[in-house]
Amino acid sequence: MTSDLNIVALVSIGQHPKSGRARRAEQDARAVELGMRLAGDNVQVLHAGDAAEETLRQYAGMGLKSLRVLQQSPQADAVVALGDYLAEHRADVVLTGVRAESGESSGMAPYLLAEKLGWPLVTRIADIVSIENGEAQILQALPRGQRRAIQVRLPFVASVDMAAQVARQSAFGPGRRAELESLPWVETPDSERAQFKEAPARKRPKRLKKVKATTAAERFKAATAKSQGTGGRIIKDQPPTEQAQAIFDLLLEEGVLR
Amino acid sequence: MILDWLLPVLISAALVLALAGAIKRVNLWRAGQPDSVNLIAGLMAMPRRYLVDLHHVVERDKYMSNTHVATAGGFVLSMLLIVLVHLFGLESRWLAWALLASSVLMFTGAVFVFRRRLNPPSRLSKGPWMRLPKSLLMFSASFFILTLPAAGILPEDFGGWVLALILLVGVAWGLSELVFGMTWGGPMKHAFAGALHLAFHRRPERFNGGRSTGLKPVDLQARVLGVEKPTDFKWNQLLGFDACVQCGKCEAMCPAFAAGQPLNPKKLIQDMVIGLAGGSDAKFAGSPYPGVELGHAVGGPGQTITEGLVNPDTLWSCTTCRACVEECPMMIEHVDAIVDMRRFLTMEKGNTPNKGAEVLENLIATDNPNGFDPGGRMNWAADQNLPLMSDVKEADVLFWVSDGAFDMRSQRILRAFVKVLKAAGVDFAVLGDEERDSGDVARRLGDDATFQSLAKRNIAVLNKYRFKRIVTTDPHAFHVLKNEYGDLGGHYEVLHHTTFINELVQLGRLQLDTFKGGTVTYHDPCYLGRYNGEYDSPRDLLKALGIELAEMERSGFRSRCCGGGGGAPITDIPGEHRIADMRMEDARAVGAELVAVGCQQCTAMLEGVVEPRPQIKDIAELVSEALIEGAPAARAAVAEEVLS
Numbered sequence: 001m002t003s004d005l006n007i008v009a010l011v012s013i014g015q016h017p018k019s020g021r022a023r024r025a026e027q028d029a030r031a032v033e034l035g036m037r038l039a040g041d042n043v044q045v046l047h048a049g050d051a052a053e054e055t056l057r058q059y060a061g062m063g064l065k066s067l068r069v070l071q072q073s074p075q076a077d078a079v080v081a082l083g084d085y086l087a088e089h090r091a092d093v094v095l096t097g098v099r100a101e102s103g104e105s106s107g108m109a110p111y112l113l114a115e116k117l118g119w120p121l122v123t124r125i126a127d128i129v130s131i132e133n134g135e136a137q138i139l140q141a142l143p144r145g146q147r148r149a150i151q152v153r154l155p156f157v158a159s160v161d162m163a164a165q166v167a168r169q170s171a172f173g174p175g176r177r178a179e180l181e182s183l184p185w186v187e188t189p190d191s192e193r194a195q196f197k198e199a200p201a202r203k204r205p206k207r208l209k210k211v212k213a214t215t216a217a218e219r220f221k222a223a224t225a226k227s228q229g230t231g232g233r234i235i236k237d238q239p240p241t242e243q244a245q246a247i248f249d250l251l252l253e254e255g256v257l258r
Numbered sequence: 259m260i261l262d263w264l265l266p267v268l269i270s271a272a273l274v275l276a277l278a279g280a281i282k283r284v285n286l287w288r289a290g291q292p293d294s295v296n297l298i299a300g301l302m303a304m305p306r307r308y309l310v311d312l313h314h315v316v317e318r319d320k321y322m323s324n325t326h327v328a329t330a331g332g333f334v335l336s337m338l339l340i341v342l343v344h345l346f347g348l349e350s351r352w353l354a355w356a357l358l359a360s361s362v363l364m365f366t367g368a369v370f371v372f373r374r375r376l377n378p379p380s381r382l383s384k385g386p387w388m389r390l391p392k393s394l395l396m397f398s399a400s401f402f403i404l405t406l407p408a409a410g411i412l413p414e415d416f417g418g419w420v421l422a423l424i425l426l427v428g429v430a431w432g433l434s435e436l437v438f439g440m441t442w443g444g445p446m447k448h449a450f451a452g453a454l455h456l457a458f459h460r461r462p463e464r465f466n467g468g469r470s471t472g473l474k475p476v477d478l479q480a481r482v483l484g485v486e487k488p489t490d491f492k493w494n495q496l497l498g499f500d501a502c503v504q505c506g507k508c509e510a511m512c513p514a515f516a517a518g519q520p521l522n523p524k525k526l527i528q529d530m531v532i533g534l535a536g537g538s539d540a541k542f543a544g545s546p547y548p549g550v551e552l553g554h555a556v557g558g559p560g561q562t563i564t565e566g567l568v569n570p571d572t573l574w575s576c577t578t579c580r581a582c583v584e585e586c587p588m589m590i591e592h593v594d595a596i597v598d599m600r601r602f603l604t605m606e607k608g609n610t611p612n613k614g615a616e617v618l619e620n621l622i623a624t625d626n627p628n629g630f631d632p633g634g635r636m637n638w639a640a641d642q643n644l645p646l647m648s649d650v651k652e653a654d655v656l657f658w659v660s661d662g663a664f665d666m667r668s669q670r671i672l673r674a675f676v677k678v679l680k681a682a683g684v685d686f687a688v689l690g691d692e693e694r695d696s697g698d699v700a701r702r703l704g705d706d707a708t709f710q711s712l713a714k715r716n717i718a719v720l721n722k723y724r725f726k727r728i729v730t731t732d733p734h735a736f737h738v739l740k741n742e743y744g745d746l747g748g749h750y751e752v753l754h755h756t757t758f759i760n761e762l763v764q765l766g767r768l769q770l771d772t773f774k775g776g777t778v779t780y781h782d783p784c785y786l787g788r789y790n791g792e793y794d795s796p797r798d799l800l801k802a803l804g805i806e807l808a809e810m811e812r813s814g815f816r817s818r819c820c821g822g823g824g825g826a827p828i829t830d831i832p833g834e835h836r837i838a839d840m841r842m843e844d845a846r847a848v849g850a851e852l853v854a855v856g857c858q859q860c861t862a863m864l865e866g867v868v869e870p871r872p873q874i875k876d877i878a879e880l881v882s883e884a885l886i887e888g889a890p891a892a893r894a895a896v897a898e899e900v901l902s
Binding site for chain 1: 478482483604605606607608609610614615618619622623624625629630631632633705707708
């Protein structure tokens with residue numbers, strides 16, 4: 001569409017939810033996909049971390065000639081390095097995922113970057129429809145497949161939602177051939193994160209749906225029917241004591257309070 | 259007489275032209291990639307390969323094999339004698355009489371070729387191939403008459419100018435079709451290219467009754483992965499394409515073609531010929547790819563095959579069932595070529611259709627095609643108390659569970675097999691969560707990088723433990739472990755569960771009740787039958803259950819695919835019918851109430867056919883149902899003398 005634009009997609013090392021294995025992160029890959037559809041292989045894909053990380057080749061396998069890596073140790077704060085780099089190098093659009101699959105996974109990276117650069121941030125976008133005269137037409141993803149049309153002036157940061165076009169297949173050959181350009185970069189230790197302790201998440205107990213079905217058809221319906229949110233009550237105009245009582249009753253009913 | 263000087267000139271001209279054509283053709287093949295072939299040994303072995311191995315395949319069609327022996331034998335003999343008698347002018351009654359005899363032989367054969375062409379089946383190519391019997395008749399008849407004077411039957415100047423002219427036309431026609439037509443791309447090209455193809459075949463193990471079905475590994479460091487252009491094929495693959503006789507036996511057996519998917523193995527090979535020589539398919543005179551019009555495919559040696567010559571859908575329609583390869587009288591390797599081109603599409607273009615990309619991504623991230631938790635591989639056997647290799651370190655039998663572990667229907671087969679193993683008191687263990695997908699699907703989908711990664715990790719795990727043999731209920735894993743891990747350093751004795759159970763029954767370690775039920779037929783899985791030649795054990799086993807099989811018309815080496823191989827259910831190229839439905843029709847045609855299978859993939863495909871239909875059961879399930887358990891005689895005696 002506009003190949004003279006400088007579009008940067010930021011990528012991280014993802015983690016498969018079942019195997020825990022490193023992979024290309026789903027949202028970041030969508031950011032690369034969106035960038036590639038806007039700028040072909042002129043899109044610049046940027047990673048702050050280790051250039052020797054083989055997983056980066058899964059992004060490269062989407063058809064990138066090269067991938068730039070700001071060399072950082074695992075203890076470093078990637079956001080600082082990325083912010084410094086983007087402040088130095090002209091970029092028109094910076095695309096990120098909404099939230100990383102590994103590490104802190106706080107979803108703060110796009111906010112911190114936008115703040116640092118002083119650019120607008122558009123969260124959870126589904127598509128960039130067009131970029132003309134320094135202004136982008138963007139579709140923001142809302143729940144239930146709704147979209148909000150947004151206009152924003154360049155440059156800006158956008159986080160790419162899962163509703164965006166799914167990333168193209170990664171091919172082994174181009175991935176292997178792509179150049180991983182390693183750029184030595186100043187490291188800022190992440191003092192906050194150094195104090196974190198990581199532990200596997202505990203599985204939360206899930207309430208089982210009681211299905212009083214006698215026929216296969218009923219069971220099928222129960223398994224596939226969308227929850228209608230029945231049983232809820234809207235309490236708006238009652239006095240606060242009544243409202244509190246209603247909440248209390250619900251908590252008792254749900255077994256939260258005993 | 260004019261022919262006295264013109265005939266030697268014509269013959270020499272034909273021979274010179276043939277030589278020039280041969281050089282040109284050889285150069286086309288040499289544009290391919292190098293492949294290590296022992297040229298001398300190949301040429302030495304060629305007559306035997308032609309007269310024995312190839313003849314065995316052709317002999318399945320008695321009419322055609324006799325016809326071919328007469329025609330080709332007569333021609334080769336005639337041609338030798340023509341050179342002696344008419345070119346070198348050797349004046350010998352004996353030679354002349356021999357030439358008369360050989361041309362009569364050839365003429366007789368040609369008459370039968372002619373008759374076959376009167377009302378040719380649709381699988382045969384028409385076009386220039388319809389001309390061939392006439393050329394054969396013309397050649398043999400002309401030389402017969404021409405040789406009569408030399409044999410002393412007719413006077414030298416018999417017939418005068420008119421006959422001489424007629425004979426001249428006949429000779430010129432015959433020579434151009436049969437001598438230099440051989441190297442300039444006419445129907446007779448199959449003789450020239452076919453002979454060399456047999457000599458320099460990429461899988462010499464296939465001759466002398468051998469078998470070679472494992473795909474060749476990709477060099478992952480190569481400039482381009484897989485085959486992009488015709489010149490990316492090995493040179494002897496290109497040669498193999500040129501050997502095609504367009505008999506269409508492959509077309510008649512191809513399940514994808516029958517299902518109306520856009521694949522016809524014969525056309526594909528002819529497209530490869532277009533690719534290696536350059537041109538378009540406008541003159542192709544056989545059945546097109548179903549639903550694809552002729553005349554639009556254009557290609558050349560340096561052009562990307564999937565851009566203009568062959569639609570990727572054609573390549574993804576193949577179930578890799580190998581029916582075409584099994585049937586091909588020229589022993590062409592269709593499946594190798596298809597997978598080679600898929601490799602380019604997947605590993606270079608990142609263009610595996612439909613669920614392909616997702617499956618490959620899952621295989622990379624979770625070592626199973628559906629993205630299940632790799633730590634849940636043993637959930638199916640939570641109540642089975644199976645010994646793990648990581649605990650026992652050593653067992654007689656390593657039971658390769660395969661990805662069936664994640665599928666509820668396949669789990670029933672696995673449980674049945676475990677029951678049988680336990681009843682026979684077999685010392686076995688499983689790898690549990692250390693097992694990974696065998697890599698079969700990744701490889702057939704063209705992702706050899708993922709295949710090699712999975713295979714290497716599986717081999718590393720297997721090499722940690724001591725076992726005598728691997729047994730698996732999945733013919734795909736069976737094939738890959740047995741025939742394809744070798745290239746990566748994994749050499750094992752691998753058995754399919756039907757072979758193994760049959761062995762247990764023969765040893766008397768299992769006591770079986772007789773099967774009570776209706777008519778039973780058996781569906782040969784491609785990867786068990788055609789890929790590994792195991793047709794007997796499943797049948798013996800069914801016999802041991804007291805089952806009298808109602809064999810389907812397409813059974814044994816001619817078994818029809820269920821449609822589940824080669825990643826075909828994943829790429830899911832639309833056609834007019836579903837292959838599984840057609841297979842079920844085969845079963846219904848023999849009145850089967852139960853289809854016995856030996857493959858979880860076949861089970862899934864055939865059970866996907868809408869009811870009412872015959873029931874589907876794996877042989878392991880049939881055996882486990884018929885087990886007479888607690889027969890101590892069978893169990894006690896065994897412990898030592900088995901499985902060594």
